[in-house]
Each structure stands twice: as C-alpha cells, then as structure tokens.
Amino acid sequence: MSNFNLSEVVSALKKVLSEKEYSIPLHEPSFVGNEWKYVKECLDTGWVSSVGKYVDRFEEELAKYTGVKHAIAVVNGTAALQVCLKLVGVEQNDEVLVPTLTFVATANAVSYCGATPHFIDSEQSTLGIDPQKLDTYLKGIAKIRPEGCFNKKTGHRIKAVMPMHTFGHPVDLDSLVELCSRYRLELVEDAAESLGSFYKGRHTGNWGRASALSFNGNKVITTGGGGAILTNDDELGKLAKHLTTTARVQHKWSFEHDQVGFNYRMPNINAALGCAQLEALPNFIKNKRKLAEEYKRAFTRVDGVEFFTEPSFAQSNYWLNVLLLENKFSGQRDSLLKLTNSQGIMTRPAWKLMHELEIYKDSPKMDDLTTAENLEKCLINIPSSANLGMLNV
Numbered sequence: 001m002s003n004f005n006l007s008e009v010v011s012a013l014k015k016v017l018s019e020k021e022y023s024i025p026l027h028e029p030s031f032v033g034n035e036w037k038y039v040k041e042c043l044d045t046g047w048v049s050s051v052g053k054y055v056d057r058f059e060e061e062l063a064k065y066t067g068v069k070h071a072i073a074v075v076n077g078t079a080a081l082q083v084c085l086k087l088v089g090v091e092q093n094d095e096v097l098v099p100t101l102t103f104v105a106t107a108n109a110v111s112y113c114g115a116t117p118h119f120i121d122s123e124q125s126t127l128g129i130d131p132q133k134l135d136t137y138l139k140g141i142a143k144i145r146p147e148g149c150f151n152k153k154t155g156h157r158i159k160a161v162m163p164m165h166t167f168g169h170p171v172d173l174d175s176l177v178e179l180c181s182r183y184r185l186e187l188v189e190d191a192a193e194s195l196g197s198f199y200k201g202r203h204t205g206n207w208g209r210a211s212a213l214s215f216n217g218n219k220v221i222t223t224g225g226g227g228a229i230l231t232n233d234d235e236l237g238k239l240a241k242h243l244t245t246t247a248r249v250q251h252k253w254s255f256e257h258d259q260v261g262f263n264y265r266m267p268n269i270n271a272a273l274g275c276a277q278l279e280a281l282p283n284f285i286k287n288k289r290k291l292a293e294e295y296k297r298a299f300t301r302v303d304g305v306e307f308f309t310e311p312s313f314a315q316s317n318y319w320l321n322v323l324l325l326e327n328k329f330s331g332q333r334d335s336l337l338k339l340t341n342s343q344g345i346m347t348r349p350a351w352k353l354m355h356e357l358e359i360y361k362d363s364p365k366m367d368d369l370t371t372a373e374n375l376e377k378c379l380i381n382i383p384s385s386a387n388l389g390m391l392n393v
C-alpha cells in the first residue's frame with residue numbers, strides 16, 4: 001500500500017532543479033548560438049519578410065534533420081496541420097480520427113476543413129492514440145465502400161487518422177500504418193511536439209503522408225511562431241508550397257492564382273531564428289534527455305507517483321516531462337499543482353479533453369475513453385527547458 005506525500009514530490013523536484021529563488025518556467029527557449037547574428041543580418045539587409053535566403057535554408061536543414069524529402073515552413077503548427085489535412089484530401093463533412101487527449105489545435109485544424117473531429121482513446125504506455133482499441137472500435141462502426149471508409153452511425157466518410165506524439169513521445173506508428181491501410185484511411189501525424197523524437201530509429205513525421213511540426217515559443221526549438229509541413233511525397237511537397245504561398249502561378253510580374261491558397265509562408269526573420277535553433281537542436285535534445293534521466297532517478301523512491309518514460313520503441317525528445325499520480329491519488333493533483341506553483345516550480349495539468357469541451361461536445365467519439373480520462377486526472381507537466389539539463393553537471 002503506497003502513501004502519497006506532496007512535500008516528498010516537491011523535494012524530489014528540488015533535488016533535480018536545485019534550490020532557486022526565482023520561478024522555474026515549464027519550458028523556456030534558449031538562444032545560445034547564432035540567433036542574434038542571423039536575425040541581425042535580416043534587419044541589416046531588410047530581408048525580414050516573405051523573401052530571403054533563410055526560408056530555403058531552414059527548409060533544407062529541417063528536411064535533412066528529420067530525414068523527410070520535403071519540409072515546407074509556415075506561419076505556425078496549426079496552419080501546417082490544416083494544410084496537411086487538405087493535402088491528403090480531407091473535405092467538408094468528412095470525419096478525422098484524433099485523440100481526445102491533445103491540444104485544441106489538433107481538433108481545430110479538422111474543423112477549419114469543414115470536417116468533424118472524431119475522438120479516440122489513448123494508450124497508457126504512449127499517451128497517444130491506442131491502435132488496438134481503435135481497431136476494435138472501427139470493426140464496429142466502419143464500413144468500407146469503393147469511395148473509402150464510412151461511419152455506419154453518422155453516414156459520413158472517415159478520411160484520415162491524425163495521431164499526436166504527446167509531449168514528444170511517439171505513438172505506435174507501425175500499428176497505425178497497418179490499420180490505415182486496412183481501413184483505407186490517410187495518416188497525418190501531428191508531430192507539433194516531437195521534433196527530435198524517433199520511432200524505431202526514424203524521425204517522427206515520416207510515417208504519415210503529411211505531418212506537421214510547431215516552432216512556437218514553448219517548443220523544443222522556436223522561430224517565435226512557426227510550423228512546418230513534412231512529406232516524402234514529391235507531388236504533395238510541391239502542392240504544399242503552392243497552397244501556402246497563395247497558390248500563385250510562377251511568373252515574373254503577373255499575379256495569377258489558380259486556387260484559393262493561403263498566405264502561410266514563414267517570414268525570413270523567423271526562419272533565420274530557426275536556422276540558428278536547428279544548429280543547437282542536438283544539444284537541446286541531449287540536455288533534455290539528461291534532465292529526464294535525473295527526474296527518473298529522483299522519483300524512483302517517491303511513493304504514489306511515477307515519472308513517465310519513453311515507450312520501448314522510441315527515443316523521445318522529452319519535450320514536456322510528465323508525472324503520473326496513482327489513480328487513487330488523483331484527487332490530490334490540484335493541491336500538488338498549487339503547492340509547486342506557489343514554490344516557484346511551474347507545473348500544469350494536461351489539456352481538458354476535447355470531447356469535454358463545449359465546442360466539441362456533439363462530435364462523434366468512442367464510447368469508452370477511460371484511459372484518456374484517467375490520464376487527464378493524474379497527469380502533471382513539470383519544468384522541462386533544455387537549459388535545466390545542464391544544471392547538475
């Protein structure tokens with residue numbers, strides 16, 4: 001029978017983070033390399049906006065790091081997700097299977113396409129979509145027709161599955177790829193949180209036909225605000241660039257647009273910051289993994305709480321570190337949040353589940369979402385910045 005003592009949790013956190021008088025944020029960016037130099041160059045030359053060398057360079061280096069053929073830099077991760085869904089053919093009234101445990105952008109991107117998010121339960125060992133449970137669920141509700149997979153209950157086409165690599169931990173991608181081919185579904189990865197995370201040795205974002213990254217200020221690297229579309233499909237890569245640059249037909253002076261495109265191109269000044277951050281990324285990941293090791297060690301002897309570690313098939317970036325309280329102590333989650341925040345250690349709960357949001361209460365969902373519901377009750381994020389990994393060297 002384990003006990004749960006809030007002050008023991010705080011002591012373990014302080015052991016890793018060391019005693020500090022100021023507050024420790026959840027995740028702050030580090031600018032320790034060429035950030036000033038590259039951004040200054042943009043200001044000095046005036047190339048701050050939609051033209052300049054850094055966007056091409058950022059895209060090339062991102063593609064190289066992630067091992068994808070094409071990376072297209074855009075204004076943010078949400079826009080990247082929206083365009084990914086459009087690229088794979090999601091249309092008005094389609095349904096897209098997404099985890100209920102996710103940030104609202106995953107579901108919103110589906111809505112922007114006029115489609116409906118359909119909420120799926122999570123797997124305890126990955127925190128992401130549970131492929132086995134999804135398979136059993138689809139056996140009950142899906143009907144395969146020549147035009148694709150249909151939901152027998154709503155009559156709508158289920159066009160895609162969009163797993164999310166939660167807090168940087170990869171989902172079980174092989175199982176999802178196999179499931180998608182059986183049910184004739186497109187796979188789009190919401191890899192917003194998983195730059196630097198690998199599934200069976202290959203970078204996340206390589207399994208879906210299109211995938212999205214985010215470079216928001218709280219992510220592993222930042223461009224201020226920004227995102228990217230990743231794809232190994234040459235046609236989709238070309239289309240992604242075209243759609244995100246107002247679908248303008250190449251011409252020296254004429255403004256010809258052959259589709260209703262988006263003005264989603266990442267500005268040069270943001271890409272300049274991104275190039276410098278990409279140079280630092282391997283070090284950030286090293287430090288973040290070291291911090292995770294220290295947390296793991298510090299929490300092995302703390303009762304009632306577990307430090308979440310990467311799934312067996314993954315090498316994670318540990319974007320946001322996770323503590324899971326034992327179910328029976330979930331009632332004390334908010335007291336722990338209150339205590340840690342009052343002591344200058346920033347912690348926060350997981351997102352409110354999507355199917356519990358008023359805006360998505362009428363969306364289709366699995367009958368049983370208990371794993372996600374329990375995770376939401378028991379999970380807290382703890383400080384995770386890359387610079388914290390260097391504290392106790």
Ligand SMILES: Cc1ncc(COP(=O)(O)O)c(C=O)c1O
Nearest residue numbers: 076077078103105106192214216
């Ligand atoms: C899971 C997930 N999807 C999408 C996004 C959207 O990214 P952005 O904030 O760059 O629009 C984020 C992060 O913000 C996220 O965590």
